[in-house]
Amino acid sequence: MRRIVVIGGGKIGGVIAQMLVESGDYAVTLVDRSPAALQAVILHPRLSTCALDVTDAEALDAALTGAFAVLSAAPFPLTGAVARAA
Numbered sequence: 848m849r850r851i852v853v854i855g856g857g858k859i860g861g862v863i864a865q866m867l868v869e870s871g872d873y874a875v876t877l878v879d880r881s882p883a884a885l886q887a888v889i890l891h892p893r894l895s896t897c898a899l900d901v902t903d904a905e906a907l908d909a910a911l912t913g914a915f916a917v918l919s920a921a922p923f924p925l926t927g928a929v930a931r932a933a
Contacts, residue, residue: 848872848873848874848893849872849873849874849915849916850873850874850875850876850913850914850915851867851873851874851875851876851914851915851916851917851918852875852876852877852878852910852911852914852916852917852918853867853875853876853877853878853917853918853920854878854879854901854917854918854919854920854921854925854929855878855879855919855920855921855922856877856878856879856881856884856885856887856888856896857879857884857920859920860877860879860918860920860921861877861884861887861888863918863920864877864888864894865888865889865891865894868891868893868894869891873893873915874893874894874895875893875894875895876894876895876896876897876910876914877894877895877896877897878896878897878898878899878901878907878910879896879898880898880899880900880901881898882898885897885898897910901921901925901928901929901932902925902928904928904931904932907928907929907932908932911932911933917929917932917933
């Protein structure tokens with residue numbers, strides 16, 4: 848099963864993560880800097896969460912290690928940091 852990392856645990860990121868895990872094809876890690884945002888997501892056996900600040904390049908690199916793909920639903924100013932890590 849391929850692992851996908853979704854950056855941004857708000858409404859859009861949460862929906863993307865749910866759709867991916869419900870497809871049955873992916874294990875998803877949902878990343879957000881806010882633990883509260885991650886707690887609002889409906890848990891699924893193939894969905895894990897990770898609280899980290901994506902501007903921390905080392906932590907983001909570690910979160911993306913071994914991932915098949917990364918999808919960004921983070922605010923636009925964070926896009927560069929996500930792209931560099933990917």
